[in-house]
Amino acid sequence: MTYREIGETLQRNLAGGDVSQDFPIELEEIYVRINQLIPFLTRKDFYETYSFENDNSLNTNTYTTFVANIQVDNTTKERYILLPSAPIIIHGRGLPELSYTQDRFSPITYIDSSQYRALYNLNISAEIKGGKAMYEKTQGCENTEERLILFDIDKCTSQIRVRMVVLSSAEDIDENAQVPIAEVLIEPLLQALRQWYFPQDKEVQDFSNNGRNDNI
């Protein structure tokens, strides 16, 4: 579902029918709240479903794939791409996955930014076939950037395909974009939103069939 669809569904539910022009809850503020809830629900879902499904992965439809232009840092001359948000990583799940736009199969491996020096010193990075990428949050004079620093990427490459869990920031939400969350989490999201705007509605259903109440 899109941001707009979820926002309007919630507005109708809260209004008890058609939404009047002067309805006090704006769509934009619902969008901001949706973005605040997505990491929480994704993590919660991971821990709950992981515990009884023994699945190693995040739900596939939480990922978004996009193509990013490769930039070059003026100072360090490092090549990097700008990410729309910091990646959501839970126990190593949700790492950004990179591939060339013309070739999905040549590997580009994500390495942890806290490990790259050790990997280099132990010559393990040389064992890794193909390109490598590492996340870094940089604080510039004007703004903060979420970067994926690229190593050993083909020199002629100007674009890279990225698959990751994306969160858009409040100021550039496209209301017609799909909310980056698994379909099964739309209902918990609506419930959580409803509870936020209508605090008297305390009851939140526990969706996890694991014999305990995970909402406490």
Added chain:
Amino acid sequence: MIITLYDIAQEIAIKKDDTTDKHLAKYLLFGREAIKELNLSKSLNVKSVLLNINKENMTVKLPNDYIEYSRVGILINGRILELDYDNRIYPYQKPLDLCCNNEDKQKPEVRFKNDCGCLYDNVDLPYNYNYVWHNIRHGQQLVTHYATPAYYGTKFFRVHDGYIYLDSICPIEDSFIVLEYKTTGLDEKQTVVPELYKEAVSAYIDWKVSMYKKPQMASLFEREYQRQYKKISRLTNSSTLLAILRAVRSTKAQGMLKY
């Protein structure tokens, strides 16, 4: 098909249902340990390389996978003048006609200097004992050169702390050091794993990972590694009929077998 350590790490990732590269570095680290262990105990892997000489201090940096050398030579004008060899591996005999013109009474340093000079001037050495040194790695290429065995009785170099220190006797313009050495089996880039070792390396990684994640299962994985290890032993130590025949013939005079 060439199998690299990276390929084995990917196979393990599939076996363990890994959906990301999170554990890849760990698998590669344990894989490198496995290669070292198997190489040190199960084989005598040697490798030949051409190495650049640092002309300022007459040193040559040894490769990272170096354990000990079996042959060292200097390449001059496409010919190798051997400096030393491990006589446990190469039981060479000295050439019969060492030098012409009564030069065999000269000191080793003088002979070596003369030989270097001859090769620089493209003059054939006065020894009729040459052999071919095959498969010398130079970048991405494998090259082959004629070599004259070492016979000087002194080495003109010493190995210390990751470097070869050369005596400044021979001019070294455009020359390289040729080194054949016992290797740990780890390459500078992606390590190539012999087909025979693949299962053992994989079992070793499984075992080491289990020691950190599932210690109660570690002994099971260790047993599997030992099984693979023995499999390699059986295959590498099994002798051909020809090898047995040679062993018998070589030791017949003593009336007993060495093996």
